[in-house]
Amino acid sequence: MTMTLLELDRVDACYGAAHVLHRMSLNVKAGERVALIGRNGVGKTTVVNTVLGLASLRGGKVRIGRREPARPRAYMAANEGVAVVPQGRRIVANLSVEENLLLGSAVRRPGPWNLQSVYALFPILRERAHTPGTAMSGGQQQMLAIGRALMANPALILLDEPTEGLAPVIVDQLADILNRVADAGTALLLIEQNLSLVMRVARRYYAVAKGSVVAEGEVQHESLDELQRHVMV
Numbered sequence: 001m002t003m004t005l006l007e008l009d010r011v012d013a014c015y016g017a018a019h020v021l022h023r024m025s026l027n028v029k030a031g032e033r034v035a036l037i038g039r040n041g042v043g044k045t046t047v048v049n050t051v052l053g054l055a056s057l058r059g060g061k062v063r064i065g066r067r068e069p070a071r072p073r074a075y076m077a078a079n080e081g082v083a084v085v086p087q088g089r090r091i092v093a094n095l096s097v098e099e100n101l102l103l104g105s106a107v108r109r110p111g112p113w114n115l116q117s118v119y120a121l122f123p124i125l126r127e128r129a130h131t132p133g134t135a136m137s138g139g140q141q142q143m144l145a146i147g148r149a150l151m152a153n154p155a156l157i158l159l160d161e162p163t164e165g166l167a168p169v170i171v172d173q174l175a176d177i178l179n180r181v182a183d184a185g186t187a188l189l190l191i192e193q194n195l196s197l198v199m200r201v202a203r204r205y206y207a208v209a210k211g212s213v214v215a216e217g218e219v220q221h222e223s224l225d226e227l228q229r230h231v232m233v
């Protein structure tokens, strides 16, 4: 049986008094490529925040790898092989590209990814290894954020709107890179409003509205119009 890497089972989650997720259920198994789509503010980032313990789990169950914590915490995700490429990238400004990559290897599992293989995937990062991480373009910083996640050799990467603010030509490169990462065996949960990326990378999708899953299925069985109606503002 394929291992479940992440599962939310009827999860309710809050920020203080703000109740954002309502019986949210989704799962990602080893090697899967899953998209989470939906309009702004429906709770997609809160799924990641619940896994990291940044939003409070108030009901339901969260499974992270082999654990089912009552209070999920970021270190548990890291220990269970779940890495995050956060919205806005969060590159550390006063560290070089290489130092930012090395931050990703603090909790490291065995696997194919190391500085050399990350540099082979992103030659631009090798060229810019000693420049400050935030001195690079938005697209390059996104590559750095993905490279940093790979340095942990994760079984699953949660990517929160990786195409935000990127030019279409960079989105094309990103699709190619994410497919290579997934081909190498890493599962992806792709939070995205860019459906061109979703259609090129994801196999399954969940559509979210008002903190719950309102539709799910195989990406290849849906038309662009069908997916589009879940993200239109």
Ligand SMILES: Nc1ncnc2c1ncn2[C@@H]1O[C@H](COP(=O)(O)OP(=O)(O)OP(=O)(O)O)[C@@H](O)[C@H]1O
Residues within 6 Å of the ligand: 015, 018, 020, 038, 039, 040, 041, 042, 043, 044, 045, 046, 047
């Ligand atoms: N730290 C917080 N405290 C209180 N409310 C929050 C907090 N973070 C987010 N929210 C609220 O939770 C709701 C869901 O936000 P979330 O960021 O999960 O949405 P999203 O689907 O990821 O949207 P976006 O694409 O805009 O990031 C929104 O109404 C937002 O205002």
